[in-house]
Amino acid sequence: MSWLDLSRLDPNAPGRFPGVGSVPTEPPNTERPTTEPPVTRTPSTTSGPPAPPGAEPATPTTAAATPESAVPEAEPEPEKTLDELLAELDALIGLHEVKAEIHRQVAVLRVEGLRTKAGLKSATITRHLVFVGNPGTGKTTVARLxxxxxxxxxxxxxxQLVEVDRSELVAGYLGQTAIKTAEVVASAAGGVLFIDEAYSLAGDQYGTEAVDTLVKEMEDRRDDLVLIVAGxxxxxxxxxxxxxxLASRFRTTIEFADYTSDELLAIFKSTAAKADYDLPEATQERFTAILAATPRGPSFGNGRFARNLLEGAVGRHAWRxxxxxxxxxxxxxxxxxxxVGPEPNPLDVGELAPLLGPPPEPLSDPADMVSGQPTEVDDSEETT
Known part of the structure; x- marks a missing residue:
């Protein structure tokens, strides 16, 4: 190997680049083992001085040689047909009145589209919907469908479905709410804007500003936006x-009834089966007993109650x-x-006792406490 070969020099040593430092006048030790691995060079993305004569050309890396546009992108999922979406709707547990109303809406809108193509006059049909019902009754799922x-x-x-609530529509200062609401509506253009607990927009000037902006946007985007309000x-x-x-644009109200006990059991079983869990008969009876003892007021979770019980059961199963x-x-x-049941404390008192140490000393009688310190009583004097 010639001592003029600069490939084995320190890349930062003087003389490695033209005009910087000087080339050493003595050749390096030529008695190195020939099995030493070659120096690997990583090309820099920044511009710099050209390599000196005789230096090996840098080998470009794969990332530098492959343009970003050549990376294959994931193919989008194929869009579902109308029949597939209606079949998915019909497969939901319960919601019989909801399914019937959605099918009626589909029939009306389909015929309306055919009349328009045929050049016939058509009545003005609003596509915006009001969903009413307690939590966990499937409103968001149906809105997505x-x-x-x-x-x-x-x-x-x-x-697409864009789900928001008051906090994502109302700003902290008057005048900014209209801008914030308009941006949210723009993100939902071409799809459905779903506002949960929409009644929270009533009662103050900020909510009124958001509602006024929604009404304007509904009119401006009436051909490519559907608004669903729920609560x-x-x-x-x-x-x-x-x-x-709002009253003139929301003419269809769909009521989501609470699930029955049998429907909640079916949701519990279906959710468990999708997660590869088996529910013996005794486990199902346990769920039914807990459900029967649970009050069903306005805050009852419905389907969310069944899913939460299953999530708790998975945690207890893992601990077991x-x-x-x-x-x-x-x-x-x-x-x-x-x-299945309320979440227990994983460590009972018996297991925690060695970690807690001896119990604390009992506190003094509160009657003998003054400013947090025990009061010493002088027995030498009689009190009258």
Whole structure:
């Protein structure tokens, strides 16, 4: 190897680049082992002085040689057809009145589209909807399906669902709410804007500003936007009635009834099956007993109640198997009755006792406390 070969020099040493420092006048030790691995050079993305004569050209890396546009992008999922979306709607547990109303809406809008193509006059049909019902009754799920159904009918260009509440529409200062609300509506253009607990927009000037902006945007984007407002039945009636602009645009109200006990059990079983868990008969009876003892007021979670119980059961199941090194597949899948119920404290008092130490000394009688310190009583004097 010639001592003029600069490839083995320190890249930062003087003389490595033209005009910087000087080239050493003595050749390096030529008795190195020939098995030494070659120096690997990583090309720099910054511009710099050219390499000296005789230096090996840098080998470009794969990232530098492959343009960003050549990276294959993930193919979008194929859009579902109208029949597929309606079948998905019909497969939901319960919601019989909701399904019937959605099918009626589809029939009306489909015929309306055919009349328009045929050059016939058509009545003005509002596509915006009001969903009323208690929490956990499937309002968001149905709203997402409505977006896909309207897209399949050609009424929307995208069909996406944008879910918001008051906090995402109202700003901290008057005048900014209109801008914030308009930006949210713009993100939902081509799809469905779903406002949960929409009645919270009533009662103050900030909410009124948001509602006024929504009414204007609904008119400006009436050909490519669907607005669905949802909440408890009675507050939603008051909310729609207090604004003439809303009342004229929301003519269809769909009521989501609470799930029955059998429907909640079906939701519990279906959710468990999708997660690869088995529910023996005794476990199902345990769920039914807990459900029967749970009050069903306005805050009852409905389907959310069933899903929360299942999530708690999964946690208790994992804790039950904590000391089994290699549980069987049956043990990994099966949820027992003791797994279903309120979440226990993983460590009981007996297990925590060694960590807590001895119990604290009992406190003095509060009657003998003055400013947090025990009061010493002088027995030498009689009190009258």
């Amino acid at each position: 409505v977006g896909g159904i309207y897209r399949a009918l050609g009424l929307l260009t995208k069909g 408890y039945p009675d507050p939603m009636v008051v909310f729609i009635a207090q604004n003439p602009g 198997l904590r000391d089994i090194p290699e549980p069987t597949v049956t043990q990994l899948r099966e949820l027992l009755p003791e797994d």
